[in-house]
Amino acid sequence: DAKTTQPPSMDCAEGRAANLPCNHSTISGNEYVYWYRQIHSQGPQYIIHGLKNNETNEMASLIITEDRKSSTLILPHATLRDTAVYYCIVRDLMEYGNKLVFGAGTILRVKS
Amino acid sequence: DAEITQSPRHKITETGRQVTLACHQTWNHNNMFWYRQDLGHGLRLIHYSYGVQDTNKGEVSDGYSVSRSNTEDLPLTLESAASSQTSVYFCASSESAGAGELFFGEGSRLTVL
16 A cells, blocks of 8 residues: 555646645655656656755755655646656665555646 | 566557566566556555565555566466456566665556447
């Protein structure tokens, strides 16, 4: 079973920041938070991951609360091409093999 | 560039027929995975492999089988296709260990009539 809770859907205006929340209240010390997205009819795409520090890459920023029970994915300037399902996934790096368990995700709709 | 490819991208078959979906990756990744995606269920893991001759069952493995005879390929076989196996199937691969990301194929849409 997925260990995360996400809102089913969100809207965002084009050019504005999109902030996607994720709750993972049962996360353990070895577990990382991963974010993937899936644009319609395509395979999921990796966005970012983190353990406890905030992370940023060319696609997004990941903010993890100090108690690590929740996180927020930030797309700083959302475009129409960012409309997709966003998945927040918790994974134990001590478990061999990088297996991922996907939940329902959040449908992000970016509107002009 | 290295990549992961699935074939066929679309297939229609009849109940009871054997179907094989191919997955080929050129990254030399040891780990490979098969997921299915259905409306209302998200992505569910079918089978996975951590290396040649290694296969493991995922959460929805009944009616499916895989074999891993080389690093590059993990074919998924439906021994006797059922209408409940109508779905979109995604193959993925990743490096052996650590925080490596999963790379997904573009998917294979299977319809069982």
